[in-house]
Amino acid sequence: MLTPTITHVIFDMDGLLLDSERIYTLLNGKILERYGKIFDWPLQAKLMGKRTIESAQIIVKESGLTGILSPEAFLEEREIMLQMLLPTCTLLPGAERLVKHFHANGISMCVATATCTDHFLLKTQNHSRIFAMMHHVVKGDDPEVKQGKPAPDIFLAALRRFEGHVEASKCLVFEDAPYGVAAAKEAGMSVVMVPDPKLDASCHERADQVISSLLKFSPQNWELPPFED
Template sequence: MTPQSLLQLTSQKCTTGCPILDRLLYGGIPCDSITEIVAESGSGKTQICLQLSLHAQLPVSHGGLAASSLYLHTEFPFPFRRLHQLCLSFRSSNAHHFPVNDNPCDRIFVQSVHSADHLLEIMSKTDPFIENSKNQVPVRLIVIDSIAALFRSDFDNTPVELKRRSSLFFKISSKLKALAKRFNLAVLVTNQVVDLVGPNEGINGLRIGLFLSRNEEVIREENEKSNGQSCDFVKKKMRKLYVVFAPHLPESSYTEKFYTEVQETILARFNKTFDWSLKAKMMGMKAIEAARVFVEETGISDSLSAEDFLVERESMLQSLFPTSELMPGASRLIEHLHAKGVPICLATSHRRHFELKTQRHGELFKLMHHIVLGDDPEVKKGKPAPDVFLAAARRFEGGPIDSEKILVFEDAPAGARAAKNAGMSVVMVPDPRLDSSHHAIADQVLSSLMDFNPSEWGLPAFENA
């Protein structure tokens, strides 16, 4: 079995207890892998860890693991008071799942960790601990809060100490991965980072975490200061959460021009240009795989790692997506079809940035009969699988609509293949730089939606045609 085929396997997920986070993560924290939360102090990392430890106890049918958890904490003191507060709320909301007088805190095994060597010692004793737990409520979740705390101050900036630090780090990460695989565990680690690193403050915490997560899921949480406006009763603070990269989540082919623009900007720093033959290789790949192809084939891997590239790209994309413009002709076509009573919907596999990309076009999207996103429960597989389009066909009034009566507009090869796999007709409006070999699957290829003639497809003609 190849690494690529392993990534296609569906992992069991554990709910975080927050529907918004679960939707962002395609169901929750995955088992058989490591998930890392990267954020500065006070962002809510520990809150998520505590909540996850409780929700792991829910039945599998309700998103949990029906399991206990091992909580290793390196920040002192441990927030027992907050845990008990959350436990009372959790117990009240899920009383029907637990016996009377049951205390969910009893299934969270808390252990303090004082150094990286101490953590490695604990890891060596974890196998028999998990094995013995199978006779009761098995341990299926390990939390380390936080991994970076063990490496921030225990090592000097000398070659010998840095070598020892790296050795310990990779021993710990290898052991965690082995435990996750052997027992099908969900492993969650937090990494506290700082905004500014002074000349004598050691090593940046973000890089520490990304070494651990080279093939794992990384989530970055940020606090955003208020815009200067105050409230009489409460000072508002916005929190933002990004999935920086995750091998088990698909990378969207939608809004490709932004990915292209950002990648061109990054390469310009190294006096290199972005080749569209490379773009074609990257399209459809998982994020981390595409990033590795990018840095290796452009020859910048010695200066910029794949992980750092993803972090930098995500930061730039966040400012670009709100500026999204409609394709020329899109507004005219949607408004025309709606006025003529032709039902329209949006089916997209990309859900992470959907609100950012559509926030300037809310009135137009209200004309849609419905919208189906890639995290919809009926969408089991992403494009080029047909799931998202078949789900969309079922949502029309009187649905499901016969696939042969549906016309799909796409700009990406994977989307065009998905529509054809669903038995639908496809009009493709690709980027002009995309190689024409990707056009063959479409029923019609246009350089612009302005060139679309509805009457050729049995639709009402434009009145001003």
């Protein structure tokens, strides 16, 4: 393929930089278990990249709990447990190395995440050094993000906040979710996908590159400065 000139990088966060997805999976399962329901992989896959209230609506509907449990009540119950567990998020393999590498080589970066501001602060409180290397962060509750992924709103908002006029075609997005990949492509950007291994290969089709881990990313394949080690 012809490699576009990349000048800026946009990272998703959950399941890409941070291992937060395991916490949501655990808590969603605990709540549904009380209603005799199972939080399985097909349901989890439908939530990837979705904003908080959208995820809750999908969980309630797909689990057959409409009229029994409201999305708002689901979130209220889960929130108590999230406050305790989200600060335990750890960086996923390769995340710190890649962010530090781009920062050291003057590649401007940002984060575009569906998570809300309160949860972002909890998840990142022990990783402030890494997230301080980002030029900016756009979150799911940002006023400019009218629609969640797969709409391109969040990536277009992220693009506008870089310094100067930056063309979408010069942005490389790192995503783990099909909705996120679709949103980035709709925004006119290139995408490296790092999917969950359980995700069906048909969900990889729109990505420009698919890798199993950020550790597998080779910057030189995108004409970016190579790792020194």
